[in-house]
Amino acid sequence: MDDIKKHDLTSSKDDKSSDQEKPVSYIKERVVTTIVLMLYMSASMPSVALFTQYIHSRYEDFYRNSTNSSSTSPGTHSPCLRNTSEEADELQVHIQQSTSYEVLKLSLSVQVPAIIVNIVVGSYSDHIGRKMLFILPLLGCICKYVGFMLVVKFHLHLNFIILGTLLDGFSGSASTFLLANMAYAADVTKTHATRTFAIVIADSSVAIAIALGQLMTGFLIEKLGYFCPSVINTSLILLATTIVIFGLTETVKKTEVKELSPVVHLKKVFGFYVSKRRDNKRSIFISCVIVFALLSIVNIGIKLVETLYQLGRPFCWDPEEIGYYGAYSTVFMTICSLVAIKLGSSCVRVEILAVTGMFLQMGSLILEGLASTDAMMYAVPVVGSISGVSVPVVRSVMSHMVDPQEQGAIFSSMATVETLSGAIGSATFTFLYSATVDTIRGMAFLVMAAVMFMAAVIKM
Template sequence: MESTPLLENKDKEDKSKLGNLLKANVVFIVFHLAINIRNPLLTQYLYKRYYDEEFDNSTTFDKTRNQTSKCYVNESDPGYMLQERVQDLTSNCQTILTAIGYSGAVISCMFLGAYSDFLGRRFLFVVPLIGEVLKFWLLTIVIYWNLDLRYLYIGEVFEGITGGYNGVILASYAYTADNTPPKNSRTLGIAVIDFSAYLAAAVSSVVTGFFIKDLGYLYPSITTASLMLLSLILVVVLLPETIDSERRSQYPSPVKAVKNVFGFYFSKGFGPRRKLFWLSLASYFILYFSQRGVNYIEYLFQLNLPFCWGPELIGYFNMAFSLSRQFLGIPVIKLLHLCTSDPGICIITSVIQAGAYVLHGFANTDLMLFMFLVPNGIAAPLLPALRAIMSRTAPAEMQGSLFAGIGLVNIISEGTGITVFNEMYDATVKMLRGFVFFVCAGCQLLAGVIIVVFLCVSRSVDDTDASTVVVVNEEDRKPDPIISQDKPTTEPTT
């Protein structure tokens, strides 16, 4: 017998839990403050360490000469050649760090996401945050004692075991999906996660530049490690659990957990809906692969010819980058929702994003590089809208499993993207520095084409946005049943 009217329950389901979302966004902002101080800090610290080592060890470079420019411009100058080698060493070190951290996170994030549907979202936040705290403090120790850079590999092992950055992002999306109905408000809620990151990046970017210039690398590293510890404390103190205690009392075996993660793409119970998952996943992979791949190239691109930027100007650019996406992204979503659906938003913004990367690739002045920020900010809703499409297509009871799969794509696509684009940049930096951005632009267009196909296929699938529950049992021999969310549902058996 129902203790509350069905209509009242439905009204509650159709409303976002703004209190929970607000608390979660406080955690997101603190977490992203830490991330957005550390990322440029690490790249510039690696660059400086290799720069000092190469120039100090060089027997051909005249160390007594007065070098007044920020970087060498004469290709026959020994300093120019050493500068090119420093770029290669920095890029290679980042590739190794990424490979170590992400190879372990592939497994950990899959199980974290699947089990969070039963053990709770706080569990999903706490485990990866512990790994991030250990990793961030290890960087501080390396900087303080000027240790061998290979000690940083240990921090990446911590991140891999616990899920690290991708585990926290997975938790963020799953928690937001728990607290929003499967409507346009979910698109906005998921977008706010990304825009919270942009706000944190804007606040931290200039601070990091001045920190590095005036105080070196140690104090920014202490600051970012302390912020990461604070985000862990806030999760424990602030965030309420969104998974009820009855579900937390039972959870599936590891085999069933894996089947829940991959069931969206392989279970016959989803019927024609599987095509939608495959198409959206393919588009998401291409977008994330390319965008994250060029993200780390950005710093090397700015540090060297023809820009030769220092930490302050890099900080100003990162602030402008984040603010443009923060202030343009949400209005663009609201505006486009008046005339089109989420797939339409993805198609429009993918074309705009491609144009932005073409402009970036041709940039040879500071003004052109800053001009890139306007179309890039307008295209900010691209990934949030795609995540919302996938979230609405999945059952409400399996959001953790869905985002575990997306987390795997994040890890694999970012890991391969950073590696591929780093190698591509190394191979083309002397020929055409902006080549990687042209490739990235092509990837945006390809993803947009896939979304067009998604839109066509979705019209042949009845009630695409309806929420369903798929029960995946290890013993099943027949296709898994699809049960409407409006009817009583059965939890997965253990």
């Protein structure tokens, strides 16, 4: 941390000169980006649960030779029965395994292309502006939902969903959108403290938006089926796109991109970890990015496994209950994290709060892996309480160690690592869940807890 303070002193002149180029109304810009962020996240992120539940219902129809259309009446049969025969239990295992492999295909079709996009797009934005970073993933999300709606409406083969998700991946998807928001937050903040809080606010807005989206999506699936939520979410994305185009002020003064080669921008993005001119900070960069990668492996991997976990025995939750739990979990941990970073940062270093959050998340993952009742599941967010502090602190530390004109590059670096780690986490934990669903259903969560322990030890 001493290196960070030294960097603050040496770059104070650059900060003053860059402040003169920033927008006068910081509040207005933060409000607009918060609205756009919440619209995007409330519409985009629930797609994981939406797609998973739809695929799960399709495989139920397939294995049970049902003639009912899962696209119109998801409530006509229960996702599973709490007390079943051995034959029915074996059927549920097959349904869960088939669903997990299908969901994994969709996840990788988004994340693998996004890795390529995130490597260079953030660095380019330091020259051509931030708006592009917002608009690309918004358009990609629209393509994702259009593909899904066609499959639901016409009962097409599940592989057709992949076409839309591939387009979403080549737009950068959610990781590029978060990159845009973090870089934008860095553009309109000055000090380490305000930047940390701004990033926490952005992450909290994401959490609240996801909670609202999950609640709404779960309710709509239960009452109206899978098509209606897709239409509503697409409308929200279109509204966010309109606001970005006409209401968002560009924070970067556009300059000529002297070198268009992706190789040059690749060096800019990953030069923080290998450049000799950063010898005094390189170890901090490396340790931070390793911690960030481990956190991303867990946080992204859990999203795919958790919905499957709740659909199966012994919980047998329906879409509405999954939505309620997602909303409760997200809102509770968000509020706890906000209070912790606002009040706790005045007493202890934010890095200590981050490590504490990691250990608490480790405990919550162990509890979730061992859960056998609804009460144990609802206790998971209580144990995890301030775990949402960890990622924003790491983002803020890394952002504050670079110059204003390098914010796009550093956040592009983090977005690339996040996407790559997400692909690793998705593949690892989905395969692990599928392999252990008939023996130790919570094994994936226990392994996630071990990964989280590694992150906490490195951060210490």
